[in-house]
Amino acid sequence: MPFWAEITVTLFLVIAGLFGLVGSYGLVRLPDPMTRLHAPTKATTLGVGGALIASMVFFYATEGRVSTHELLITVFLFLTSPITALFIAKVHLHQRETPDDLPTPAEGTGWAGFAAEGPARGVRDFPPDPAGDTATPEISR
Amino acid sequence: MRARFLPHPLLSLTLFLVWLLLVNSISLNSIVFAAILGLVVPMITQPYWPDMPRLSKPMAIPAYVLIVLYDIVMANIQVAMIVLFKPKSRLQPAWVCVPLDLRTPEAITVLAGTITLTPGTVSCDLAEDGHAVLVHCLHAPDPAAVRDDIKSRYERRLKEIFE
Numbered sequence: 001m002p003f004w005a006e007i008t009v010t011l012f013l014v015i016a017g018l019f020g021l022v023g024s025y026g027l028v029r030l031p032d033p034m035t036r037l038h039a040p041t042k043a044t045t046l047g048v049g050g051a052l053i054a055s056m057v058f059f060y061a062t063e064g065r066v067s068t069h070e071l072l073i074t075v076f077l078f079l080t081s082p083i084t085a086l087f088i089a090k091v092h093l094h095q096r097e098t099p100d101d102l103p104t105p106a107e108g109t110g111w112a113g114f115a116a117e118g119p120a121r122g123v124r125d126f127p128p129d130p131a132g133d134t135a136t137p138e139i140s141r
Numbered sequence: 142m143r144a145r146f147l148p149h150p151l152l153s154l155t156l157f158l159v160w161l162l163l164v165n166s167i168s169l170n171s172i173v174f175a176a177i178l179g180l181v182v183p184m185i186t187q188p189y190w191p192d193m194p195r196l197s198k199p200m201a202i203p204a205y206v207l208i209v210l211y212d213i214v215m216a217n218i219q220v221a222m223i224v225l226f227k228p229k230s231r232l233q234p235a236w237v238c239v240p241l242d243l244r245t246p247e248a249i250t251v252l253a254g255t256i257t258l259t260p261g262t263v264s265c266d267l268a269e270d271g272h273a274v275l276v277h278c279l280h281a282p283d284p285a286a287v288r289d290d291i292k293s294r295y296e297r298r299l300k301e302i303f304e
Contacts, residue, residue: 019217019221022221022224022225023221023224025224025225026220026224029224029229030224030229030232031229031232032234034234034263034277035232035234035279037263037277038220038261038263038279039220039224041257041258041263045213045217045258046213046214046217046218067165068162068163068165069162069163069165071162072159072162072163075159078254078258079254081257081258082253082254082257082258082264083254085257085263086253086257086263086264086265089263089264089265089266089277090265090266092265093265093266101236102236102238102275103236103237103238103275104238105238105240105268105269105270105272105273105275106240106268106270106272106273109268109269109270109272109273110268110269111266111267111268111269111275112266112267112268112269112271113265113266
């Protein structure tokens with residue numbers, strides 16, 4: 001492998017490692033579920049992206065062919081990561097927020113996530129289970 | 142007739158190309174199978190996606206992708222800085238409501254995805270009538286500026302592409 005390729009691959013691997021680490025550290029450091037969601041959805045995109053660029057350069061330098069799998073991984077990552085984030089955000093909205101905590105979209109309308117379950121009712125308002133268990137187990141913060 | 146065989150020509154083309162990229166080689170074998178996928182998958186999934194999305198300015202897509210890629214890199218650095226150096230007490234998370242001018246579902250989906258991928262914002266919910274998006278910001282001293290930024294930077298371009 002030529003010297004320039006070694007330098008490039010190393011550089012991108014270090015960048016990838018740093019951003020992956022920062023993303024994970026954000027999970028520990030940020031105060032609540034919604035802000036924690038920001039760290040892994042973003043910092044890790046560049047983390048994985050750096051590793052993919054390093055992989056492309058590596059295969060080009062050692063085998064002289066352009067590997068397209070990395071491009072596809074990037075595309076699939078960009079397609080799936082917003083959806084994962086949306087699912088986590090929705091669960092958070094249902095368990096921890098009421099429509100009163102959020103800005104209203106316009107006069108007379110609400111957010112779709114709350115409309116589906118009847119007027120202004122989050123999961124946490126469900127009556128306790130007759131068996132004695134509460135409907136939503138409280139997760140310690 | 143054409144509608145039955147190729148209900149989504151763009152989807153067919155995308156499937157064809159993605160299969161060739163997955164196989165990572167161009168041989169008769171892979172081309173035939175890519176063509177079969179491109180024909181069969183849109184036909185099977187057609188009941189779930191009856192309307193064909195219109196693209197009025199497809200030439201604007203590469204510019205949009207480049208802007209978003211640039212913003213993603215910048216977003217990563219910004220969020221990393223906030224995570225590493227901003228004291229918890231000075232962090233100002235905020236909910237922002239972004240009213241939409243976009244009406245096509247595909248355009249709104251792309252906008253929501255873009256918001257989640259770019260600087261310190263995650264799209265969380267859609268209004269009942271689909272005319273606004275709920276966005277959570279990691280650090281937003283000025284929520285109105287975030288809203289205007291999303292509208293002028295991404296929504297305006299998407300409106301040109303889709304509507």
